[in-house]
Amino acid sequence: MELSTAIAPGTVQGTVRTSVGHVDPRIERARPNIYRFSALVAQLGLLLAVFRVYHVEQFRGPDDLDFFAMCCVAFGAFAVHYWLPFRFKEKFWVIVSMASAALFLQRRVTIALFAAGFLFYLIAASRWSFRKRAAIATTVFLAAMFSSAKSEWFVHLRHGLSIPESFWPVFGGIFMFRLIVYFYDLQSAKAKPSLVEFLAYFFILPNYLFLFFPVIDFKTMRVTYYRRDIHESAQQGIFWICRGTVHLLLYMIVFHVRDMLTLNGIRSFPAVVAMMFLTFMLYLRVSGQFHIIVGLLHLFGYDLPETNHKYLLSHSLNDFWRRINIYWKDFMVKIVYFPVYFRLRKKNDFGARMLATAMVFVVTWVLHSYQTFWLQGRFIMTWQDTLFWSILGSLVMVNVWWELRHPKRRKDTSWAARLRTTASIVVTMSLILVIWSLWSAPSVRAWIDFLTWWHPRF
Amino acid sequence: MDQAQGIKEQLRQFILKEFLPGESPANLTDDTPLRTSGVLDSMATLQVVTFVEEHFGIEVEAHEAGVENFDSLNSIAAFVAQKKANK
Numbered sequence: 438m439e440l441s442t443a444i445a446p447g448t449v450q451g452t453v454r455t456s457v458g459h460v461d462p463r464i465e466r467a468r469p470n471i472y473r474f475s476a477l478v479a480q481l482g483l484l485l486a487v488f489r490v491y492h493v494e495q496f497r498g499p500d501d502l503d504f505f506a507m508c509c510v511a512f513g514a515f516a517v518h519y520w521l522p523f524r525f526k527e528k529f530w531v532i533v534s535m536a537s538a539a540l541f542l543q544r545r546v547t548i549a550l551f552a553a554g555f556l557f558y559l560i561a562a563s564r565w566s567f568r569k570r571a572a573i574a575t576t577v578f579l580a581a582m583f584s585s586a587k588s589e590w591f592v593h594l595r596h597g598l599s600i601p602e603s604f605w606p607v608f609g610g611i612f613m614f615r616l617i618v619y620f621y622d623l624q625s626a627k628a629k630p631s632l633v634e635f636l637a638y639f640f641i642l643p644n645y646l647f648l649f650f651p652v653i654d655f656k657t658m659r660v661t662y663y664r665r666d667i668h669e670s671a672q673q674g675i676f677w678i679c680r681g682t683v684h685l686l687l688y689m690i691v692f693h694v695r696d697m698l699t700l701n702g703i704r705s706f707p708a709v710v711a712m713m714f715l716t717f718m719l720y721l722r723v724s725g726q727f728h729i730i731v732g733l734l735h736l737f738g739y740d741l742p743e744t745n746h747k748y749l750l751s752h753s754l755n756d757f758w759r760r761i762n763i764y765w766k767d768f769m770v771k772i773v774y775f776p777v778y779f780r781l782r783k784k785n786d787f788g789a790r791m792l793a794t795a796m797v798f799v800v801t802w803v804l805h806s807y808q809t810f811w812l813q814g815r816f817i818m819t820w821q822d823t824l825f826w827s828i829l830g831s832l833v834m835v836n837v838w839w840e841l842r843h844p845k846r847r848k849d850t851s852w853a854a855r856l857r858t859t860a861s862i863v864v865t866m867s868l869i870l871v872i873w874s875l876w877s878a879p880s881v882r883a884w885i886d887f888l889t890w891w892h893p894r895f
Numbered sequence: 896m897d898q899a900q901g902i903k904e905q906l907r908q909f910i911l912k913e914f915l916p917g918e919s920p921a922n923l924t925d926d927t928p929l930r931t932s933g934v935l936d937s938m939a940t941l942q943v944v945t946f947v948e949e950h951f952g953i954e955v956e957a958h959e960a961g962v963e964n965f966d967s968l969n970s971i972a973a974f975v976a977q978k979k980a981n982k
Binding site: 621624625654656657660661664740741742743746759763766767770771774775776778779780790837840 | 928931937941955958
């Protein structure tokens with residue numbers, strides 16, 4: 438990535454010059470300005486109008502105003518948060534986020550969620566050794582996982598404890614991955630994170646609505662907190678909210694066109710290609726939501742990185758893996774790739790890279806089923822899933838091997854190079870569309886039937 | 896030039912040469928985000944880790960190769976200086 442596109446002007450950390458060595462530079466970055474604040478609020482107001490007029494995220498009908506209400510709460514909270522002294526800002530955001538749980542979730546779900554959160558915090562903040570704390574947290578989490586099972590005994594237990602069924606997906610949506618990241622970072626933390634940092638990491642307002650949530654990195658969240666001037670950070674956030682909104686609007690079009698195509702039947706090669714493309718483009722809902730989630734966090738000073746970066750322009754499979762759901766890739770690098778690679782690199786650097794890459798895809802495959810368990814209540818291990826991750830993982834490994842053998846040395850801006858890049862994008866995306874259609878198919882048989890549209894079927 | 900500045904200059908030259916060919920050195924400041932802006936991906940970070948280990952005689956562990964220590968020239972230089980001091 439080029440610096441000019443990677444970093445917008447003025448995004449540089451530590452631009453504040455202060456003669457006093459011990460003053461927190463973030464206080465200066467949070468300094469309010471009425472004119473710039475007005476510009477930000479005006480843009481947020483326009484966004485609310487767009488959400489309302491175009492029924493953004495109103496999939497359950499015209500009365501489904503949860504998303505709109507969540508944005509009203511977040512934007513309203515921004516208007517207050519902006520003017521607060523720096524020391525109160527994060528506490529205020531935590532209070533708003535936690536109070537919003539009561540607004541969007543059932544009361545018993547909220548209480549059970551807070552109880553679980555405080556239990557995990559007590560474990561993490563206790564004076565026991567790290568191993569003991571990690572073991573207890575894992576045991577508690579596994580116990581929760583088993584007790585969410587559908588067997589009769591557990592149903593009675595949950596009924597006895599008054600835990601509603603709707604608690605489990607929310608619990609999973611909040612803790613299933615971030616608890617892993619949190620404990621991984623806790624292992625090497627110089628100081629134990631505070632309660633506010635813990636709550637700010639786990640109880641994030643949009644998470645109650647968007648259970649499929651980007652795996653935010655704890656250290657990145659802390660490192661980027663008020664890393665730059667709030668106006669630049671918030672403006673970046675608004676830009677991402679806008680981009681996410683465009684993704685969600687396009688998703689609605691894709692959804693309807695795909696439905697029409699399905700009704701008309703797939704009876705030609707162009708129809709197959711169109712169906713593959715539209716199926717892949719359903720991902721717009723994920724990228725749209727992720728952009729909005731991280732954009733919202735920017736309004737409150739969390740200058741987090743981009744979640745998806747122009748994935749339709751991927752010029753290799755490795756590049757695709759780096760551009761789509763970047764937070765997942767970073768999560769895998771952190772908990773799988775680096776630990777495996779650093780352990781083995783002295784014996785065989787190339788082998789360590791290959792094994793680490795393979796492990797990333799195996800773990801990704803398993804964790805997708807684990808995620809489905811939490812969000813949908815059942816483990817799903819299908820052949821399509823297995824084939825998709827096996828093919829993608831193998832191709833990325835070949836790509837890694839190629840990149841190691843042919844490192845990119847110089848930026849080539851000739852027409853020939855541009856044509857090569859264009860061809861690479863077309864080939865890469867064609868390959869992605871094919872394997873993505875396999876992943877999305879109800880079965881391998883159905884996928885083969887879909888590809889062989891000329892064969893009569895009954 | 897003090898030790899930290901020397902580390903940063905060597906890193907700056909390395910990053911410009913390997914990952915930002917053709918980029919003006921003035922655009923890569925001491926605080927420019929590297930990991931969180933996408934300039935360094937996981938593979939590129941490993942190259943920086945190898946460079947740091949070979950040039951400054953330190954050993955980096957898996958949990959140390961994250962954003963905390965490898966997100967800017969400043970953070971890398973501080974990390975290297977700390978590792979050297981702890982040796």
